[in-house]
Amino acid sequence: MSAPVTGIPVTVIVPTFNERDNVAELVARTAAALAAYDVEILFVDDSSDDTMAEIARVAASAAVPVRGIHREHNTGGLGGAVVLGLAEAAHDVCVVMDGDLQHPPELLPAMLARFGEGDADVVAASRYIGGGDSAGLGTAMRYGVSRAATVITKAMFLRRLWRSSDPMTGFFLVDRTRLDLARLRPQGFKILLEILVRAGERHDLRIAEVPMEFGERRHGTSKASLRQGATFLAHLARLRFGKMGLFAMIGGLGAIANIGIMWALTQLGMDYVPAAIIGAAVTIVGNFVLQELFVFRAERADASRLWVRFAASASFNSAEAALRIPVMALMVETWHISAVVATAISLVVAFLARFLFHALVVYAPRRRQPDAVEEPPADTAALRVLKAIDAEAMRPGEL
Numbered sequence: 001m002s003a004p005v006t007g008i009p010v011t012v013i014v015p016t017f018n019e020r021d022n023v024a025e026l027v028a029r030t031a032a033a034l035a036a037y038d039v040e041i042l043f044v045d046d047s048s049d050d051t052m053a054e055i056a057r058v059a060a061s062a063a064v065p066v067r068g069i070h071r072e073h074n075t076g077g078l079g080g081a082v083v084l085g086l087a088e089a090a091h092d093v094c095v096v097m098d099g100d101l102q103h104p105p106e107l108l109p110a111m112l113a114r115f116g117e118g119d120a121d122v123v124a125a126s127r128y129i130g131g132g133d134s135a136g137l138g139t140a141m142r143y144g145v146s147r148a149a150t151v152i153t154k155a156m157f158l159r160r161l162w163r164s165s166d167p168m169t170g171f172f173l174v175d176r177t178r179l180d181l182a183r184l185r186p187q188g189f190k191i192l193l194e195i196l197v198r199a200g201e202r203h204d205l206r207i208a209e210v211p212m213e214f215g216e217r218r219h220g221t222s223k224a225s226l227r228q229g230a231t232f233l234a235h236l237a238r239l240r241f242g243k244m245g246l247f248a249m250i251g252g253l254g255a256i257a258n259i260g261i262m263w264a265l266t267q268l269g270m271d272y273v274p275a276a277i278i279g280a281a282v283t284i285v286g287n288f289v290l291q292e293l294f295v296f297r298a299e300r301a302d303a304s305r306l307w308v309r310f311a312a313s314a315s316f317n318s319a320e321a322a323l324r325i326p327v328m329a330l331m332v333e334t335w336h337i338s339a340v341v342a343t344a345i346s347l348v349v350a351f352l353a354r355f356l357f358h359a360l361v362v363y364a365p366r367r368r369q370p371d372a373v374e375e376p377p378a379d380t381a382a383l384r385v386l387k388a389i390d391a392e393a394m395r396p397g398e399l
């Protein structure tokens, strides 16, 4: 390990969600590792347990300044907490570190030393470079998913992520003065990716890496879940292609699901007409749920009611499906183009129409009644189903 470069004041930002039992050890190890530095530890907490009380207790006798900010609303999840931490940090050099000790605080001096060399804006602790170790990721399944996600992400942002072996690591140092915090739109776990892709839009951020051994979580449970996986995919599509890309991705998934369901049902002996109807119905509902959760999440609050949105969305999609074939036939007949070209054109036009209809009609903001009493509406049956699906997807799992 290189000799510590003393004199750089640093804030260690620790996002926490129910990490009560890890706080004391994390503070003690961080303070010991950075004894030669001017360091502040800043917890940004979204817990529903008494993590905040524990932070206050530990802070009272800690060897270094320890602060805790508790958020009332979990906006942007883990990423949102990190951005708040970056804004509130006392120092410009910030290190983001998990609160479960999977990120060894003993690596902090090496990260600061690397930063001290002066040629990097971000120093990431990589699980994948020489000496790095991702054993703490647990099962082969989770390792595989994590690896595949990294490869796909790098392929999508070849230039910006070229020099990063682990753009999704949660353990990194960043020089806050090089970031435009207002540009960040954090969504879930992958905050470094957001920073590298979006905050570096004006000027590329220079990335350096140090190898890390990703440890086992000390206490408590992981908050990674199927929903975090889906949030990640959504985040990726939005970063790369904007809202429309995300909408297209969901549409594409729906088309694949539709074909899969039809195939399975006909294999089971069902006639193709009912199989097609069931496939289409499941796809329409599935697409609607996904677009509600991921594409138009922010617009929902001011749009019309859930049932109205669903009815508008489903009618449009059914009408479009029903109209597309005859319109296509008309194109072949009158323009004398090939059926393949006509299909392609009709699909592109239909997609654009569908996106515009959803953005401008289904999720259009409705003018609020000025003196209407703002009461939280009681959950409708449909909302309860959505919430149940959401709760299921939120269960910690292999991602």
Ligand SMILES: Nc1nc2c(ncn2[C@@H]2O[C@H](COP(=O)(O)OP(=O)(O)O)[C@@H](O)[C@H]2O)c(=O)[nH]1
Pocket (backbone or CB within 6 Å): 014, 015, 016, 017, 018, 019, 044, 045, 046, 047, 074, 077, 078, 081, 097, 098, 099, 100, 102, 170, 217, 221, 222, 223, 224
């Ligand atoms: N503030 C905040 N921290 C979170 C949230 N979700 C997870 N964390 C923290 O982020 C870190 C990484 O989460 P973890 O559940 O260990 O994910 P894993 O390491 O990918 O399994 C931990 O310190 C969690 O407490 C959240 O919504 N808000």
Ligand SMILES: [Mg+2]
Pocket (backbone or CB within 6 Å): 098, 100, 102, 217, 222
């Ligand atoms: Mg963890």
